[in-house]
Amino acid sequence: MTTETDALPEAATRTAETAREPLRDALGALKDRERVAERLLESSARHSFDPDTELDWDAPLVDGKWFWPPELLSLYDTPLWRRMSEEQRVELSRHEAAALASVGIWFEIILMQLLVRHVYDKPLGSAHVRYALTEIADECRHSKMFARMVARSGSPAYPVSGLHHNLARVLKTVSTTPGSFACTLLGEEILDYMQRLTFPDERVQPLVRGVTRIHVVEEARHVRYAREELRRQMVKCPRWEAELTRVSSGEAARVFSQAFVNPAVYTDVGLDRREAVAQVRASGHRREVMQAGARRLTDFLDEIGVLRGVGRKLWVSSGLLAK
Numbered sequence: 354m355t356t357e358t359d360a361l362p363e364a365a366t367r368t369a370e371t372a373r374e375p376l377r378d379a380l381g382a383l384k385d386r387e388r389v390a391e392r393l394l395e396s397s398a399r400h401s402f403d404p405d406t407e408l409d410w411d412a413p414l415v416d417g418k419w420f421w422p423p424e425l426l427s428l429y430d431t432p433l434w435r436r437m438s439e440e441q442r443v444e445l446s447r448h449e450a451a452a453l454a455s456v457g458i459w460f461e462i463i464l465m466q467l468l469v470r471h472v473y474d475k476p477l478g479s480a481h482v483r484y485a486l487t488e489i490a491d492e493c494r495h496s497k498m499f500a501r502m503v504a505r506s507g508s509p510a511y512p513v514s515g516l517h518h519n520l521a522r523v524l525k526t527v528s529t530t531p532g533s534f535a536c537t538l539l540g541e542e543i544l545d546y547m548q549r550l551t552f553p554d555e556r557v558q559p560l561v562r563g564v565t566r567i568h569v570v571e572e573a574r575h576v577r578y579a580r581e582e583l584r585r586q587m588v589k590c591p592r593w594e595a596e597l598t599r600v601s602s603g604e605a606a607r608v609f610s611q612a613f614v615n616p617a618v619y620t621d622v623g624l625d626r627r628e629a630v631a632q633v634r635a636s637g638h639r640r641e642v643m644q645a646g647a648r649r650l651t652d653f654l655d656e657i658g659v660l661r662g663v664g665r666k667l668w669v670s671s672g673l674l675a676k
Contacts, residue, residue: 376588379656383588389581390480393574397487400570404498408563410505418558419443420450420506425547427614427639431632433624445622450561451508452615453544454499459513460540460609461492463525467533468492484578491571502564511615520608528601529594531586535602535659537579538650539609543673545572546646580653587657599659603667610643610671640672647673 375382423442426449428434434442468489472482503510512518528536548565551557587595619629633639651674654660660668668674 376585378584378588379658380584383585384581386581386585387480389578390484393484393578394480394487396574397484397491401491402494402567402571404494404501404564404567407567408498408560410501410560412559414506414558414560417443419554419556420446420558420561421453421547422551422554422557424638425550425642427633428629428636430638431636433629433632437624441622445618445624447506448508448511448618448621449614451503451506452511452618453547453613454503455511455615456513456612457499457540457544458496459518459521459612461496463521464537464540465489465492466525467528467537471530471533488575488578491575495568495571498564498567502560505560506558509621511617513612513615517608517612520604524601524605524608529586529590529598531583531590531594532598532601532605534579534583534586535598535654536605538576538583538653539602539605539647541572541576541579542650543609543613543643543646545569545576546649548572583659584657587659595658596662599661599664600667601664602654602659603664603671606647606668606671606673610673613643643673644675 375385377383420443423429423446426434426442426446428437428445437445468485472485475482475485500510513521524536525533545568548569552562552566552569554562587598590598614633616626616630619626651660651668660674665674669676
């Protein structure tokens with residue numbers, strides 16, 4: 354017969370076993386945070402690049418080659434596109450690639466601030482923190498690489514509007530921890546989709562292909578880190594924080610989708626800005642490209658419970674999620 358005293362060790366054992374059980378969400382058991390970080394650190398050691406030495410910045414640009422695949426340009430297959438000459442289309446690709454790189458720098462500066470804030474109160478010797486610092490170093494190199502690409506292309510840089518700049522300032526200030534990782538994925542996965550189509554495309558300038566190849570390889574680790582941490586945070590956070598994350602990520606999607614193309618690009622290539630913006634907004638092809646770029650992310654966010662309520666409506670209004 355088991356006495357109350359005998360049962361105590363058994364109860365303690367069951368409690369310890371329960372404590373060791375991995376967190377679970379709709380996608381299954383979450384992997385151990387430290388093991389994930391250690392594997393990402395190993396991958397970083399094997400597959401990190403120095404763009405200053407990896408790319409041939411002195412090679413001449415190739416006449417007639419695109420700076421971005423034409424099918425990914427905002428005006429592709431619009432009435433205005435059909436009236437443009439081939440030279441004007443290529444020129445649009447030069448300026449639009451510079452605008453995307455400029456948005457990338459803006460976004461990565463935001464991301465670096467969010468990552469620093471995330472690890473501020475984490476164990477500083479942990480693999481999780483060491484990987485975050487490694488990712489910040491990656492993002493520094495990426496931002497410098499994008500800036501150098503813009504300068505080498507001969508196009509001006511395209512800062513986001515003052516409104517979007519300040520909205521992002523608010524978003525990153527009030528963002529919850531899971532909200533920070535949802536926004537991280539928002540910026541990384543859509544550009545990653547486009548870059549995966551760009552770096553193997555032989556119609557595109559070799560320098561641009563080299564830049565996108567480096568970014569795709571290194572961003573794969575960043576996406577893994579953010580996905581794992583977002584899943585963990587959504588399971589552990591209180592209800593109010595999950596609700597705020599849903600709303601803030603939806604608002605971030607709305608801001609990001611608007612910032613994705615700078616209207617000044619159209620003026621700089623000799624187009625009527627209002628006409629161009631109106632045609633982009635009406636373009637079914639453009640809507641399909643943006644939703645295709647976001648689909649892997651929106652499917653993931655839907656499965657882990659981020660795309661609900663008001664937040665889902667904001668995602669739909671952004672144009673990144675179909676109704």
